Amino acid sequence: MKTVRIGRRKIGDQYPTFVIAEMAWAHDGSVENAKKIIDAAANARADAVCFHLTSMKNYMVPQYRTGKGRVSAGKEALPIYAYLSRINLTPAAWAELFPYARKNGLLICAMCNDLPSVGLAFNLKADAYVVSPASLAEENLVRCVAKKGKPVFLRVGGATMEEVERAISWMKEEGNENIVLVYGFQSYPTKLEDMHLKFIPTLKQKFQVPIGFADHTDGGSDLALVIPLVALAFGANVIEKHLTHDRSLRGEDFESALDPPVFKKFVVNLRKIEEAFGFPDVRSLSKAEREYREIARKRTVAARDIEKGEKITRDKLAFKRSDEGIFSD
Structure with missing residues (x-):
């Protein structure tokens, strides 16, 4: 399976899990809120933060979803275009937040929702790009991102296998094979029966690239x-x-978001579980296993007293836990 490198970090089966704190629109249009989220991600020792960069006029038509209800419970009762336009961060805001995240030791994954946003992310030196499920079938955007030469997270929730294959093909045609497929989708929050986690190994086996999971549990x-x-x-x-x-505060995207203390606990738990997993390669016994083996394995011992010079036969031997004796191997 291919290994992908982002900044100082490598992603693959032989490396620690790459943890991304997705801010999305949780800043609610406030640079100060965004900085609080960045601080929390850094404090929890996440590897990266995901920013959503958007030029509204290039992202959606003004009448999108008008009269069809809210997409998120966090949104006000406004047309989504008007609502997102109000909380969308400006290029100047992003120019402040990118170096702020770097100063806090975080890599930056930029989800670019349109072509102008790709240019903005490039100018601000994003470490990686994210193509959302909404843009996966947009050839110009996928090719544009691929040409930047950085690793790309292709979000494949809600996509068919044919669409995934096509997006990967566009990437490779542009000379970029640094691809991570990210499974999962947002349903404010996503129900358990819609997650289909068993699809993760299917994706990994078919495409032979690192696989991510974007969790949207309540x-x-x-x-x-x-x-x-x-x-x-x-x-x-x-x-x-x-x-x-x-x-x-029930702000934007709150349904599947964690508060800072809970997010930190999540990262701590993940790292502990990771220790228990180990790595899939064939390896020698660990020090702890060797000690266990020495103490716990049965040895060959005498079943009864055996006289000096007496021929040893099977019936005179037994297998018992003992500090003395001979191991069978």
Whole structure:
């Protein structure tokens, strides 16, 4: 399987899980809120933060979803175009936040929702790009991102295998094979029966690239800390988790987001579980295993007293736990 390198970090089966704190729109249009989220991601020792860069007029038509209800419970009762336009961060804001995240030791994954945003992310020196499920079939955007020469996270939730194959083909045609496929989608929050975690090894086996899981479990449930670990067990190399500065405010994307203390606990738990997993390669016994083997394995011992010079036969031997005796090997 291919290994992908982002900044100082490598992503693959032989390396620690790459943890992304997804800010998305949880800043609610405030640079200060965004900085609080960045601080929380850094404090939890996430590897990266995911920023959503958007030029509204290039991203959606003004009448999108008008009269069809809210997409997220966090949104006000406004047309989504007007609402997102109000909380969308400006290029100047991003120019402040990119170096702020770097100063805090975080890599930056830029989800570019349109072509102008790709240019902005490039100018601000994003470490990696993210193509959302909404843009996976947009050939110009996928090719544009690929040409930047940075690793690309292709978000494949809600995509057919044919669409995934086509996006990968576009990437490779542009000379970029630094691809990570990220499974999972947002349903405010996503129901357990819609997650299909067993699809993760299917993707890994078919495409031979690192696989990520973007978790959108209800952030207020106990399972919010469990589901990502299950994804890890199914072979996920990347875990992306929504992070907000204060879930109680019910801001944008709060449904699947974690508060800072809970996010930190999530990362701590993940690293502990990772230790238990070890690595899949054939290896020699660990020090602890050798000690266990020495203490616990049965040895060949005398079943009864054997006189000096007496011929030893099978019936005179026994296998018992003992500090003395001979191991069978």
